[in-house]
Amino acid sequence: MSMIAAFYGGKSILITGATGFLGKVLMEKLFRTSPDLKVIYVLVRPKQGQTLQQRVFQILDSKLFEKVKEVCPNVHEKIRAISADLNQNDFAISKEDMQELLSHTNIVFHCAATVRFDDHLRHAVQLNVTATQQLLLMASQMPKLEAFIHISTAFSNCNLKHIDEVVYPCPVEPKKIIDSMEWLDDAIIDEITPKLIGDRPNTYTYTKALGEVVVQQEGGNLNIAIIRPSIVGATWQEPFPGWVDNLNGPSGLIIAAGKGFLRSIRATPMAVADLIPADTVVNLTLAVGWYTAVHRPKSTLVYHCTSGNLNPCNWGKMGLQVLATFEKIPFERAFRRPNADFTTNNITTHYWNAVSHRAPAIIYDFYLRLTGRKPRMTKLMNRLLRTLSMVEYFINRSWEWSTYNTEMLMSALSPEDQRVFNFDVRQLNWLEYIENYVLGVKKYLLKEDMAGIPEAKQHLKRLRNIHYLFNTALFLIAWRLLIARSQVARNVWFFIM
Numbered sequence: 001m002s003m004i005a006a007f008y009g010g011k012s013i014l015i016t017g018a019t020g021f022l023g024k025v026l027m028e029k030l031f032r033t034s035p036d037l038k039v040i041y042v043l044v045r046p047k048q049g050q051t052l053q054q055r056v057f058q059i060l061d062s063k064l065f066e067k068v069k070e071v072c073p074n075v076h077e078k079i080r081a082i083s084a085d086l087n088q089n090d091f092a093i094s095k096e097d098m099q100e101l102l103s104h105t106n107i108v109f110h111c112a113a114t115v116r117f118d119d120h121l122r123h124a125v126q127l128n129v130t131a132t133q134q135l136l137l138m139a140s141q142m143p144k145l146e147a148f149i150h151i152s153t154a155f156s157n158c159n160l161k162h163i164d165e166v167v168y169p170c171p172v173e174p175k176k177i178i179d180s181m182e183w184l185d186d187a188i189i190d191e192i193t194p195k196l197i198g199d200r201p202n203t204y205t206y207t208k209a210l211g212e213v214v215v216q217q218e219g220g221n222l223n224i225a226i227i228r229p230s231i232v233g234a235t236w237q238e239p240f241p242g243w244v245d246n247l248n249g250p251s252g253l254i255i256a257a258g259k260g261f262l263r264s265i266r267a268t269p270m271a272v273a274d275l276i277p278a279d280t281v282v283n284l285t286l287a288v289g290w291y292t293a294v295h296r297p298k299s300t301l302v303y304h305c306t307s308g309n310l311n312p313c314n315w316g317k318m319g320l321q322v323l324a325t326f327e328k329i330p331f332e333r334a335f336r337r338p339n340a341d342f343t344t345n346n347i348t349t350h351y352w353n354a355v356s357h358r359a360p361a362i363i364y365d366f367y368l369r370l371t372g373r374k375p376r377m378t379k380l381m382n383r384l385l386r387t388l389s390m391v392e393y394f395i396n397r398s399w400e401w402s403t404y405n406t407e408m409l410m411s412a413l414s415p416e417d418q419r420v421f422n423f424d425v426r427q428l429n430w431l432e433y434i435e436n437y438v439l440g441v442k443k444y445l446l447k448e449d450m451a452g453i454p455e456a457k458q459h460l461k462r463l464r465n466i467h468y469l470f471n472t473a474l475f476l477i478a479w480r481l482l483i484a485r486s487q488v489a490r491n492v493w494f495f496i497m
């Protein structure tokens, strides 16, 4: 019998960010392994054209939850969607809902965040820092609370090379930052943002670091733990391999490469690609929730959920495997044959961006215009180049994350829990994982049918022939121009003939 699964039985659990990528996998695992849990409260903001219930039921009715329905047929009754906006005071939760949350919640999993790299500092502080502060305040008024688990990121201290499982202080106190966001206007915030984020690459990593400091400073007597996942990728095993539902991290770039838009990327092949599957993060999170509630460590423990020091894979190996998978399972209606390459310096990056990204987009848009259609490729390419410039920081460096607490926790689990809540990345076979990831991107993100693979292969063959024809024509034109101008070229030509 799994002790962790039994622990969540009968519990009332509050999840923020439940409609996000990690939140969904977390809910799925909770319902599947502890179908006798009492209720999961999810803080959800209303979205245009959908009621809260519709939003949540859409998730429960998705393929991700198919197995849950078998073990927990009344799953719809065990989820309680609470209207909340983490950007608002008291999260704009009604008095009755707040009362219910405060008096019943046993465990809090705080997953909500803005993960955009380019978010305005004011908004990133609001969601990643102030909302965390407010949630802690709520948690301190929950008499039945047993554990508060905060999801951060392994990159919150990416300005360091070696990162320990501790909360690092920030030069400016989070409270001062929160206060200043209230009275500074946008223009001044824009001006001071580079100074505040310092040697971090973006507002996301900076505000996640501030959020951790808030958790440590304002956690009071709560049982708190912080989890720091690295780059979260598609699921490894559960509920099935390859599940993914957004374009963050590598997923969007896998699409861009598979559709033939992404032809070169500035990356260091030997740099460690610290990916971690979403189900591994969720298993660790649930184990941490149990451990924190039952063992009540004296201080706030930080757990690194990373792969690099236990089972490293580098970007070169990952890129090659992604490309190899496209051979077997190509994406439909590719723009060009997938054939991306790594560049390593500014000059080659600019050159290939011009030749392989911008030029084909301009030519294609010209063709669209000629045929009376709306040009769209240049816009798409600009977006891709912007994304590339934002991720470059992370794919040209390696970090070392120590994992003492995570390994300690692994050894504290019973053999059954180690199996049911497996977060041992040493067992991960990267080649198999990446192949399933690409397959998952095709099925769950692009919603492409496997029956379309033969046609996709035919399409790639046609693209290859067009490519050969285009190159031959280009060569002949260049040669013809050369022959017209150079006696040496003419002599060589006649000699060959």
Ligand SMILES: CCCCCCCCCCCCCCCCCCCCCCCCCCCC(=O)SCCNC(=O)CCNC(=O)[C@H](O)C(C)(C)COP(=O)(O)OP(=O)(O)OC[C@H]1O[C@@H](n2cnc3c(N)ncnc32)[C@H](O)[C@@H]1OP(=O)(O)O
Pocket (backbone or CB within 6 Å): 115, 116, 117, 118, 153, 154, 155, 230, 231, 232, 247, 248, 249, 250, 251, 252, 253, 254, 257, 265, 269, 316, 317, 318, 319, 320, 322, 323, 340, 341, 342, 383, 386, 387, 390, 391, 394, 395
């Ligand atoms: C040895 C040599 C070998 C050679 C082999 C070479 C082979 C190469 C093969 C290449 C194969 C590729 C696979 C490997 C790629 C590796 C890259 C991995 C990158 C990983 C970097 C992650 C770093 C993680 C650090 C921290 C981790 C975390 O803690 S948080 C999670 C990470 N967060 C994110 O990823 C968010 C990033 N996104 C953003 O910040 C923003 O979206 C943006 C700034 C990128 C774009 O903002 P913008 O306002 O322009 O657009 P937006 O409104 O967001 O969206 C507009 C449309 O664009 C779509 N979109 C959004 N995001 C992406 C994306 N990442 N990729 C593509 N498209 C995206 C979005 O859906 C919108 O579409 P429409 O709705 O249709 O308009």
Ligand SMILES: NC(=O)C1=CN([C@@H]2O[C@H](COP(=O)(O)OP(=O)(O)OC[C@H]3O[C@@H](n4cnc5c(N)ncnc54)[C@H](OP(=O)(O)O)[C@@H]3O)[C@@H](O)[C@H]2O)C=CC1
Pocket (backbone or CB within 6 Å): 016, 017, 018, 019, 020, 021, 022, 023, 043, 044, 045, 084, 085, 086, 087, 110, 111, 112, 113, 114, 115, 127, 151, 152, 153, 154, 208, 228, 229, 230, 231, 232, 233, 246, 248, 249
């Ligand atoms: N994905 C990754 O690679 C990594 C993620 N993390 C961390 O994991 C956590 C979850 O990330 P992930 O699932 O990928 O992120 P997503 O962007 O997929 O999900 C974010 C969640 O936060 C919610 N949210 C955002 N703003 C508000 C708001 N104002 N009010 C209420 N809810 C809001 C979103 O709701 P809505 O659906 O309404 O938008 C969504 O449920 C984050 O803390 C992130 O920092 C850490 C490392 C890597």
